[in-house]
Amino acid sequence: METGSTSTSEEVLIADNGENTDSFKKVKSKKASKRKRDQGEVEMESEDAVAPKRPQFPAISGDKLKGGADEMRKIPVPSHRYTPLKENWLKIFTPIVENLQLQVRFNLKTRNVEIKTCKETQDIGALTKASDFVKAFILGFQVEDALALVRLDELFLETFDVTDVKPLKGDHLSRAVGRIAGKGGKTKFTIENVTKTRIVLADTKVHILGSFQNIKMARMAICNLILGSPPSKVYGNIRAVASRAAERF
Numbered sequence: 554m555e556t557g558s559t560s561t562s563e564e565v566l567i568a569d570n571g572e573n574t575d576s577f578k579k580v581k582s583k584k585a586s587k588r589k590r591d592q593g594e595v596e597m598e599s600e601d602a603v604a605p606k607r608p609q610f611p612a613i614s615g616d617k618l619k620g621g622a623d624e625m626r627k628i629p630v631p632s633h634r635y636t637p638l639k640e641n642w643l644k645i646f647t648p649i650v651e652n653l654q655l656q657v658r659f660n661l662k663t664r665n666v667e668i669k670t671c672k673e674t675q676d677i678g679a680l681t682k683a684s685d686f687v688k689a690f691i692l693g694f695q696v697e698d699a700l701a702l703v704r705l706d707e708l709f710l711e712t713f714d715v716t717d718v719k720p721l722k723g724d725h726l727s728r729a730v731g732r733i734a735g736k737g738g739k740t741k742f743t744i745e746n747v748t749k750t751r752i753v754l755a756d757t758k759v760h761i762l763g764s765f766q767n768i769k770m771a772r773m774a775i776c777n778l779i780l781g782s783p784p785s786k787v788y789g790n791i792r793a794v795a796s797r798a799a800e801r802f
Contacts, residue, residue: 626684627665634691638666644696645687648703653679666691685710692760693753699762711768715757718779730754732778740784744774747791770794 630638638645638659649657649668653676656669668683676682682703689699689710702708715721721729734741734754741752748771750763759775761768774791778784 623670624680625667625669626680627660627663627667628684628687628691629665630659630691634693638691641690641696645690648700649683649686652703653683655679655683657683689760689762693755694751694760694762698751702762707764708762709765709768711761711772713759713772715759715779718776721779726757729779730757732781732784733759733775735784740778740787743784743788744771744791747788747795748774766798770798 642659646657649655654671654673656671658667659665660667666687668680668687670680674680685702686699689702690696692710692712702710715726715729715733719729732740735743741754744750745752748763748767750761750767750771752762752771752775753760761771761775763771770791773794774787777787777790
């Protein structure tokens with residue numbers, strides 16, 4: 554009996570040793586894969602270290618960037634702006650053609666101001682500047698004020714409705730517009746001078762021309778007037794905000 558038990562235990566040990574030998578072979582492959590991985594990381598680092606320099610391409614001309622086709626913008630003109638457009642046409646025509654080197658005409662059939670690029674156009678953003686300039690004039694700004702959109706890059710045009718701030722009707726709406734304008738336009742002129750913007754009131758629409766920060770200050774003052782704040786309080790608030798902005802910049 555003892556001999557039989559010893560023989561079986563020896564067989565189990567041998568079987569275990571056989572299994573261990575197979576498992577050792579599998580574990581050995583992990584170390585090899587780890588070494589290969591480390592070698593691969595070293596190779597990748599060496600490749601990244603010897604990265605090629607950035608390519609330097611020459612500047613693209615305006616014709617290639619446009620794709621060779623002429624672009625056109627159309628600005629519709631309402632009937633009440635025909636006479637001012639006719640009187641100031643030379644002031645509008647001259648900077649668009651001579652400075653921005655674009656083609657412009659007023660189409661009598663469609664009643665649109667059409668602006669088009671040509672071979673002489675050098676600046677890529679000239680068409681956008683010209684369309685913003687004409688659009689600002691049609692909204693009611695003076696030609697001299699709208700011309701700043703052509704000369705300066707950081708000027709923007711924003712439009713919103715009085716009813717967007719507060720849903721008003723009838724006399725309440727007219728009183729809100731009157732608070733924005735003030736007696737003889739005094740309130741509007743004060744906001745323009747403090748915030749260094751230009752404001753046009755057209756029915757219930759408010760158009761603001763200026764830089765981003767100045768438009769923000771003017772819009773805040775106009776919204777406070779629409780909501781019912783007295784002008785004296787609005788003056789004090791915008792003067793405080795304007796002085797802080799001047800100190801910051």
